[in-house]
Amino acid sequence: MDEQPLERIKQVEEQFVEKIADNMHTYGVSATVGRVLGIIYMNRRPMTLDELSQETGMSKTRMSQVVREMVDLNIAEKVFEKGIRKDLYNVEQDYYQTFVSLFTSNWRKTIQKNKMFEKKMSAELKFMLENEALDEEMEQKMNILLKETKEWLDYYQWLAQLVEFFDSGEIFKHVPKP
Amino acid sequence: MDEQPLERIKQVEEQFVEKIADNMHTYGVSATVGRVLGIIYMNRRPMTLDELSQETGMSKTRMSQVVREMVDLNIAEKVFEKGIRKDLYNVEQDYYQTFVSLFTSNWRKTIQKNKMFEKKMSAELKFMLENEALDEEMEQKMNILLKETKEWLDYYQWLAQLVEFFDSGEIFKHVPKP
């Protein structure tokens, strides 16, 4: 049971990475994204697709996809190093910023899709109200739905402000970093 | 193409429900949870497992599971109505509160698991530092990991405060509802 200390340290680091991978569902991304994030984070310096492929045991192609997703999510960036032909990728070292990036990326997507949807619905309902012969009851039902639509739009407006509140760093004024 | 207005309204309502279902991944729960949430919400009054089964086309057993999950998440509650033997379930009608409930439920779970993990790691590292013969380099590596552990705990502490900030309604003071 008296393993090499170096071996033990590797194991502990791997446990950290696995923990990050588990967590990632709560952050709205796949475990693989978390694993790659953790590996680069622990490595403390940028890594290539081949190194990542090596470390995760996954294909280089998969790494390419994951890394692209991470760049889109603003939690990784391509970095250049003179003399190295392969692309190098680095991750944000600040957990708080990573949280904010994932939170804002995820919600922005949802907000955008929903605003679009609500506008479409609103237009459709208004059209029906104006152009169709409706009895009292139908008209009332449609008006209820139209009001509902408006309330949803307000809600997504609120979410958009919430995202801004995080993205601007305002949140840290009220919930300060320790 | 000139369908029954009542039919059209049903269709619009279904589209709302499907939209909610889609969204739910961002809220950290399955589409089915969203579908049930949407159906009860649109219904404006509590529903039984049988009614939900009918509306979703899914089995009653599945409805039982989904509804239980929703109660755990604080976005639905069992309600009693005199004279009705079946269980009735109702959902929160306030979107903002539903957002807060899901946000806090999801993060609380993650925070708890991680705090536990970090404490275990911390203890393990400290034990190794005290009880094993380590060369300079090993000791330094372990200290780096120990510091890392501490920083993670701080981060989860921050997340816990963030959850409180939402759960207490404080957030609405700074990002007001429209």
Place this chain on the structure above:
DNA sequence: AAATTTATAAACTTTTTATTTTACAAACTT
């Protein structure tokens, strides 16, 4: 207390998502 209704648990099936393989295109070396 037998029959019926309701809710849950466990095993199984289907569907969805993640990953790998294969193929190809672009950039770089020699």
Place this chain on the structure above:
DNA sequence: AAGTTTGTAAAATAAAAAGTTTATAAATTT
């Protein structure tokens, strides 16, 4: 410009998650 290396796209396969069915338990009614 022929041969490598690197990165991406699309199709195929594997793994995970969601959903259904069957069986059983608990509560309720007659």
